[in-house]
Amino acid sequence: MVRHRREEATIDTAHAEWDPRSEAVQADQVAGYDAMRARGPIAYDGDRSWTVFGHAEAVRILDDPATFSNAVSRHLQIPNGLDGERHRAYRAVVDRYFTVERLAAFEPACRAVAAELVAALPRGRAVEVMSALAEPFADNITCAFMGWPDALRAPLRAWAEKNRRATRAGDRAALSAVAVEFDGHIRAQLDARRGEPVTDPTGELLHETADGRPLRDEEIVSIVRNWTVGELSTIAASVGVVAGFLANHPEVQDRLRTDPSLLVAASDEILRIDPPFVASRRRVTAEHRVAGCLLPVDARVQVLWASVNRDEAVFGDPDEFRLDRDPADNLVYGRGVHYCPGAPLARLELRVLFEELLGGTARITPADGRAAVPARYPNGGFAELTLQFD
Template structure:
């Protein structure tokens, strides 16, 4: 299903000429692949597209009231899906949405509030990071035609190449944590309860870990890459994300050639979002 979605979108790209890979491809792929994985109908594509845009606007503006209103709008979509599945009973599709309805924690079923919260978290993370990752990968390969051609000829190198490109240009810039006990980090003492921002993008270019950190290399130790986190905070969706990104880039390189456009620059997304808001490329 992932491959078919990728192929459909690639075939609708302009065969020659210019296109913004973000608005014309990356966001569509992230949206369609999330709905397919969760078992949501195609009618949800456009409402979710509009919701994602409003959610990003509210987040960037720091408008808590708008953010809360957008969250309630999303909740209504999910509650409709849960109602449909409950009414279907044993005929409900076997997908992650239905399985959450049957999930138990400490001997009790999840509440609707818990299910909606889980799905909202999955959806926000999936739509934003997958779209950002596709844009980063396309831009990097367009700017490095020799690497693009190597991966076209040796697609088995794509998984490692994707992780390395996303180490260099992070789709996830940072995350927040709270210290649970007094600790000393880098010579600075922190008390329990202090709020921290962890910059994954900086950690993945740490000269103490990565020799020549700004250089693309396929021989790095993958265990050092914090793209998907580490330890108890490792991303449980990492295998799914890798499958999606490897599949879409395999099909894209098989069918198209990506080139930068002289005089046209990509536009960086606003912090805390990683990647780009626009990636103009020539697609052949």
């Protein structure tokens, strides 16, 4: 059994029960969340907003979408920002793009992207993994899945970095600007496919219907934005987290080289230990009590995946790597009606990339003297991760 340990963190609680953006938390997010969870399953972080740290409390919220609504944004978010019948109608459309048959057909293209990047990695010297592998893989695989031209890879990568900077800064104006920019990329791809034969998911969406009528352009843009923005950020973060874990745990690395069939379960477990996606929001629709705390109508709630997936009441030692856990307890892709529709695609992409990476190397190790730089809230994973491939 493998244990992955972190230092303890001290939380500044001068102005609220906790501050997710405090430097104490930023120094090591997971340790900070562990420290808060030890104090209780829920905490107030100011401005009518609560954060849920406990697994049982998170499950109750996720299983009650009527009380804890996903409609939290002023902008159209399909399907994740909808509830009830509207959510079900759009989700029926979205789920058709992530079937077993579709993903099996996509796997050769996914493998080609992964193999090209792995072959290009320098051997025997330090490599910054986020810029050399994780982010290019996320950009290139998004273009491959959507049927977008290779020429869009570089603009997507530049956009993703702008989005990360704006998100870290909490800069609403910058976030709005990058959203408009990204929507422009999507609309250009839709326009290029109007009146043309359907050859990819982007073109197919132009012919979809919901509630008996064709989807409007703004609905298609929202659907594609939901797929691709999550892909660009979360897949890149996931690649970094899994690569970093394997470099620091050679016994797990060797086990997966010997038996690649364990890769899906292993990546799920590694992402439970160190979640790439930190939190998601809900809005309270009816006064409700959570862990003894009365939440008023319209209160904002953050389900902190990076804590609930490490709750000792469910997982024992949260840093212990185990492949015999109940998969239903792992909330890395969510739970309930809003379970991530792209989870099968994400698992395929991570499996294929690490099959290629482990098959194309004899050893992955941390680079001497190159400390990893953790990402800052609300992002998970690493900002920089330097490894060596032999």
